[in-house]
Amino acid sequence: MTTTTPSTTPGTTSSATATSRQWQLIARPVGEPKPTDVRLVEVSLPALADGEVRVANEFVSVDPYMRGRMNDTKSYVPPFGLGEAMTGGAVGRVVESRAEQLPVGTLVVHMLGWRDVAQGPASGFRAVPEVQRGGVAVPSSVHLGILGLTGQTAYAGLTAVGRLQPGEVVFVSGAAGAVGTAVGQVARLLGASRVVGSAGGPEKVARLRERFGFDAALDYKAAPVREQLPALVPDGVDVYFDNVGGDHLQAALDVMNRHGRLVLCGAISGYNASPSQPGPAGPDNLANAITRSLTLAGFTLGDFASLLPEATAKLAAWFDQGKLQHEETVVDGVENTFEAFMAMMRGGNTGKMVVRVG
Template sequence: MTNLVSKEIRLKARPVGEPKPSDFELATTDVRQPGDGEILVRNIWMSVDPYMRGRMMDRESYVPPFQIGEALQGGAIGQVIASKSPKLAVGDYVQSMFGWREYALAKAEAFQKVDPALGPIEAYLGTLGMPGMTAYAGLMKIGELKDGETVFVSAASGAVGTVVCQLAKAHGCYVVGSAGSDEKCEWLEKVAGIDKAINYKTCGDLDKAVGAAFPKGIDVYFENVGGKHLEVAINHMRPFGRLALCGMIEQYNDTAPRPGPSNIIMAVGKSLKLQGFIVSNHLDIIPAFYAEMGKLIKAGKMHWQETVEHGIENAPKAFLNLFSGANAGKMLVKIGPDKAI
């Protein structure tokens, strides 16, 4: 393993509005062998996620911004091909935040070993990974879900939304989700098993469609979209309802602030709780998350979809497709073969 060269995607320019292919560049870098305490990983899968758009801005946030001219970061699954650490051995499958590159070299502590027996290794970037844990934290901790409640999920066919929907159904809830195509709605109803899916692009008046789907109101709203979806949810929340604010992809590419929900005053009279959250603040959920997900997968009650681009050079394309709704379920990039060694 000498003279290894790794291709990687770097941020070339900070996007203004919706990102463009020219905001990224493909570069190569030499890969050295690991030093004491380090491991070398050949990445097999990587994830692209909407939150990465925020890291492309030069602003303070819960994670530092990406830097111009440096490789981007994000979830990745790979296999150890060289190790000088007793913590991880050659052949182990690991998860890291060293995506957007073919090879990752770092201290062993920067990687987490994953169990391929629980599910396909790429599932650790979706249903069994950060999106799945986000769904679990938002629904169970922030949304304070109780068995048998009514639940509305926006972007229900996405990586987070599909897990939210199926977790809620597993707890005996009445679940309605919104999605942007008839195909996505059909999958939600026939495979994920939710009670009703609303195509927000063709339903006409979204407020009327949601009202018809929830004649007795909404107990928990899981927010992934923002804008009109949030206003509609507030309109139909039941007293003491909870709104878990996970993301607002409709606004990620805005170049100027938008007005807030015009009906936010209803949160007072209805005694609503609206709370944003970041999954990294809730890592205490990991044991409970894996315990519940393992049972649901074994029982055939947890399904997921994946949209896959192939080759590190197509990672920007995969990321850009998130904002046009081109993905069904988790958007992934296959970097290399399932076994790196």
């Protein structure tokens, strides 16, 4: 029997087999996902082929949209396959390479999350810079948050969809989450005259004002949003950035100014809806969209690929200048990824929820 040693080029390494711990979806959730809907497995990875890399993930992201991918329904992204590894944003470092453009040691972002070791064609991985601010190294997870898809979503939603103009008023639901904290800060940097957010609990409300620069915030757990919001926006709202739907969308429709724009990014209030526990009813004031000439527009970031270079450059500059705050809720251990996901879905995070793999 003859064996062949793979050839290598400068900046690459030869490859052996390895293992990866990965989370798989094994049942479609009905209502809130349960531990029995998923499993953590260890799989063997083959030796690298030409043009492939192996990456040790440093952080993986858990995000609300992943709940939709657990359902077998048509959407903007295919559902997770049963018995297959789930995917999502991740950042890690190349530990083995047969791709000259991504040598060992390169920091990369990619979509093979929910695992500790990722492997695939180099085209599926993008090199990103090491980040420092004030001479201090910033954790690589920043590329999953304010300098990654989170910040880009906020920028695209406000500029391309919300068409925010200087001097306008912005209301953000789910404002203490990853996208919400980014939206509030970016809105201010784009010239909003007043930024108001909603969050669950007095600590989060205070955090929005004290750390993220919101002018005002309401605690949706303390009283109905519809009752609290008007007093916080006496001049109405020009741009509503929606991460929640349900009662928040209804409350926003009450206070929108003429020609206002409602940016529909998420609807987490209904993600766990089931036949036995229906999601929130539609708004009873949708007619305001007609009488006030409002625009309601849903979006996903993939629709704005041409805007990403501009968004990336501006976010990086603002971050370097200390104008953007980045806050995370960090859970340790890839074995705790599902628990982190569920905590995020229940509002147990401020800022970006990430799992530190190592």
